[in-house]
Amino acid sequence: MSGVDTVRGIAYQQAQGVLEAIGLLEDPTLGSVRVEGTDDAVDIELLTRDGTLHHAIQVKVRALDYTWGESALLAVLKRWAMLPDAAHASFEFLTDGRLGPSGQRVQQALEAAAEGSTGPLAELLGVGIDESVYIALGKARIRQDPYNTSALLARAERQVAAMLPSARTEEDLREQATKAVDRLFRALFDFASNPEPQLRKMDRQLIADLLGVPAEQSPAQRWSAVRERYLEAARSYIDHDVIVPAVTSIQVRDTSVLRQHTSDGGQKLRVGELLGGSGPVVLAGRTGAGKSTAACILRQQAAADGKVVIMAHAESYLPGRLGALTADGLAAVLNEACPTATGDQALSDSNVTLVIDGAAEIAEPTRRAMQQELLASVSAGHGARIVLVGRDMAAIRAMLPTSVSPEMYRMVPLEYERRVELVERATTANGRSCTPHMARAVVTTLDKTLGDAAGNPLLFSMAMALLDEQGVPRGRAGLYRAFIEQLAARSGATAISAVRTALGIVYARLLNDGRRYADVYEWHHLLSQAASTLRSVGLPADVSALDEAARRCGLITSLGWEQTVVPMHDSFADYLAGAAHASGAEPLPRGLSAGDDQRMLFCAEIRGVDEATAALVVRDLPFTAVALAGHDRRRLGQEAPHEVAALLRHLSSAQDQAVVMSRLKDGRVLALRPSGAESAWVDEARAFELAQTRHAAVVDKDAGPLAVATRLWRQEMLTRLRQPATLAPRRSEPGQTAAEALARHTEQTALVVHQLIDFVAPPGHAAALRAQVGPQGLRAVIGHPQQDTLSMYTPVDYQHGDDTVVVEASDGPSFPPGETWGCTTLEHLLDSPPTAMAAQRVREAIEALTTGSWLAP
Incomplete structure (x- = not known):
């Protein structure tokens, strides 16, 4: 086994060396690469044109069954930090393996040190550590790259292909790139075996000669030359027939009473709001909600306005190579190979927006690598603006530095009129006439079949495609199965x-x-x-x-x-x-x-819910348990009270409460959680007696244990989120200005929100609920009081954020240009007490994570 691991390790190291050598040609500051460094702590050295060490890498593989821990990582890092070159060069521990919990702590400590906080690193290193070690490790990082040797060499071939002189055909280009990488791979093996350090160095001209490419980047491939060609190509992608998905800012909440507008007062397509502002952006939405379509449309609309938006697929990202991902996004539109150097140059352009689609759907080590790569530029506010797109708001938000406050958006479900428009267009495209009345009739049919999923663009489109041929099956699983069968039949x-x-x-x-x-x-x-x-x-x-x-x-x-x-x-x-x-x-x-x-x-829709499935979901995905419970039709047996109690331990913060159940005369089941009792079945009389002092839930006779557990959890949520009736709050205290009153109200609301989240969130899952609730601070500009036909009111332009800053406008409402702000009144913002407003926000977030109207009385 050790022999296999040794071969795998050598191949992986050489493939990384190939990538570094090719990358050297795209960095004008570098002059040579050395494989097998002058110290055992270093496997690859990148040197500047004057021979100074710029960056050092140690490459290690790890078997799947093993992880990297604190002691192994710190041993390597300390050894590097003691080397003379550590004072000015950066260092990287690069592995295809997983980090254990202690290894993750080392990685996080290095990230903190890079931002100037050495406390976590000092705690790991202990006492008696020289200051120079902290300085050196502030430039060190751990990078996980799980891709195998073949995948790394495929990336190398793609980078070389972008540098090669034009080939006659795509097939010729691939063949030339493959042969070039093979030559470099073999040469690196030869250089690595030389005992003399100076003879293990390969300069940029030799690398270029081996690859058959120029030693310096061609002027025609520089971003300044590519930019206009890219914009022209991106404009041609515009599809005027597509129905534009809608997005909504979670920093502008009260949409039922507010209007949304941009700073220039113009009416723009909602997806265009993503281009407002200057900081990073997060766009989240459930699967099929139209996130990728929104990103494509954003790219096209921006190009029409002369703005550069580059869309990249997170699946193509290799850790540590964000420039290559950006180059892929350029190549997809230009329909030609694009060097990584061009991607790096585009990334450094502050007039560029890079949209990374599927950012939450990549593996956790890869996501952490992307987070590390985004850290410096996003924190400093330099270079391209970053838009991260994915399913999970918490996962995406965690990829950005805590020091920045991104603008956060969610996808809006497909509205009724948009669904009617989709039916009209689809019918017309098939060569048939379709009146608005006919389209509405079709939408009514599809809405009945899809239920709450009718607002999902993907599912609605699939259902339309099935409507004529075989009818739309009920349930999402049946819809996907039928759609796949249709694809197979047609192809x-x-x-x-x-x-x-x-x-x-x-x-x-x-x-x-x-x-x-x-x-x-x-x-x-x-x-x-x-x-x-x-x-x-x-x-x-x-x-x-x-x-x-x-x-x-x-x-x-x-x-x-x-x-x-x-x-x-x-x-x-x-x-x-x-x-x-x-x-x-x-x-x-x-x-x-x-x-x-x-x-x-x-899985649950197809085969139902068993005990193992229920236990797994409530433990790891407790909010998903609400939807899963609808598929739990297991008979409630003798052990059901004990199983329900076990499930509730993962759902409810009220731990170690027994569950008492009773079957009623009509077959339904009454369940409650009395204190000081044992989980058991009781007779109807005893159940009604207990229900006098405890909230009880009544479930249908065919409901399973998970359905009972989620109903009891719902009762607990309603109790904890129900606020006592109170009078409307005093608008302001004596001597308090409008700005002070609004700031105090906001701060009190935020405090109650965080308390409620800690109180109601399932154990270990407060972060997901907190991300769904969104930021609780407020930036607001209070205007001058105005009179309408009914009463006096005070306009407020506002946006939720991490901090609270409220000012009163001297010349009427104003706000920074390029950002999406809401417009409401001071009276509306102060109308509800902080406790009531906080409960409403937490309730809405819980329903967004579970199912719509789940907590409706």
């Missing part, structure tokens, strides 16, 4: 049942790593394993046939030069994985993360 793909199962196994295993994508080598390996699973139960399965059928019907596609394999939409990966769990083709994972809610819901 002529065969054995779609085996394809579904095989892809489900693959995506379930990928989701266990927090992703829905794979490089071509890993994809083939996983698909081979899935085919073996099918053959083991007597089903014929050929890897090539499965892959070809999946590609033919469009279930999978490939991104970029590296041909990263991705699903046609990430929700299809969730459905296929959930179906594989439901059929028993793939076991449930041991643990769940934020992106696993949909596969668990698909």
Whole structure:
């Protein structure tokens, strides 16, 4: 085993060396690379043109069963810090392995030190550490790059292809790039084996000669030359027939009584609001909500206005290579290879906006690497503006420095009139006439079938596609299954049942790593394993046939030069994985993360909820348990009170309370949580007696244990969020200005919000609820009192943020240009007591995380 690990380690190190050597050609300050540094702590050295060490890297592989801990990491870091070059050079510990809890603490301490806070690092290092060590480790970091050697070399080939002189065909270009990388790979092996340090250095001219590319970047490939070509190409992508998704700022809340506007007073498409302001932006929304469409439209609209928006897919990101990701975004529009150097130059342009789609859907180590790379530029406010797009607000927000306050937006569900418009356009595109009355009739039919999911653009579009041919099945799982069968029938793909199962196994295993994508080598390996699973139960399965059928019907596609394999939409990966769990083709994972809610819901919809599924979800995804409970139809047996009590320990902050249940005469079940009792079934009389002093929940006779648990949890939530009736608060204290009154009201509301979150959130999940509630500070400009036909009112322009700053305008309301602000009145903002306003905000956040109107009385 050690021999295999040694070979794997050498290959991984050499592949990273290849990437660093190619990257050297795109950095004009660097002159050479040395493999196998002059000290054992260093494997790769990047030197400036005058021979000074600029950056040092130690590369280590780690078997899947092992993690990096504090002692191993600190040993390497301390050794580096004692070297003379550590005073001026930066250092990187680069691994394909996982970090254990103590290893993560080291990584976080280095991140804090890079921002100037050495306290966490000092705690790890202990006493007696020289000041120079802190200085050196302030320039050190730990980077996780889980990609295998083949995937790294594929990226190297893509970078070389962008530098090569034009080839006759795409096939010739790929062949030239592959041969060039092979030459460099072999040369690095030769250089690494030389005992003389000076002879292990490879200068930029030798690297360029081996690759057959220029030693300096071509002027035609510099960002200043590419920018106008990019804008022209991006403008041509505009599709006037697309229905623009809507976004809403969570920093402008009271949309029922407010108007939203931009600082110039103009009316813009809602998606255009993402370009307002100057800081980073977060856009979150559930799967199928139109996030990717919004990003594409933003790019197109910006180009029409002469602004550069680059859209990149997070699935293509390699840790430490944000410039390469940006270059991919440029290449996708230009339809030509683009050097990483051009991407780096675009990133340094403050007039550029980089949209990273799927940022929350990449694996956690990769997400942390992206966070590290964004840290310096976002904190300093230099370079391109960053827009992060993904499902989970908390995960995306955590990728940005805590020192900045991003503008935060959510996708708005497809409104009724937009759904009517979609039906009219789809019908007309099929060559049939469609009156508004006919379109509304179709929407009514689809709304009844889809229910709450009718506002989801993807699901609504899928349902429309199925309406004419076979009718729309009820339930999301049935909709996805029918849609896949339609794709297969139209494309002529065969054995779609085996394809579904095989892809489900693959995506379930990928989701266990927090992703829905794979490089071509890993994809083939996983698909081979899935085919073996099918053959083991007597089903014929050929890897090539499965892959070809999946590609033919469009279930999978490939991104970029590296041909990263991705699903046609990430929700299809969730459905296929959930179906594989439901059929028993793939076991449930041991643990769940934020992106696993949909596969668990698909699984439950197909096969129902069992004890293991319920326990797993309430532990790791407690808010998802509310939707999951709708699929729990298990019979309530003798042990049901004990199971419900066990589930509630993960849902409720009121721990160690027993659950007492009683079956009523009509078959329904009454459940409650009395103190000082044992979990058990009791007779109806005893249950009614206990219910006199405790809130009780009555559930249908076919409800399962999880349904009972979530109903009791709901009762607890309602009790804790219900505020006593109070008179309207005094608008201001004697001697208090309007600005002081509003600031005090805001601060009190924020305090109660945070207290309520800690009080009602499931154990260990307060962060998710806090992210959903959003910022509680307030930036506001109070205008002069005005009179309308009914009464006097005081206008206020406002935006929620992390801090509270309230001022009174001297010349009427005003606000910084380029940002989205709300407009309301002082009287409205002060109308409800802080306790009531805080409860409302927390209640809305809980319903957004669970199901709509779940906490409605």
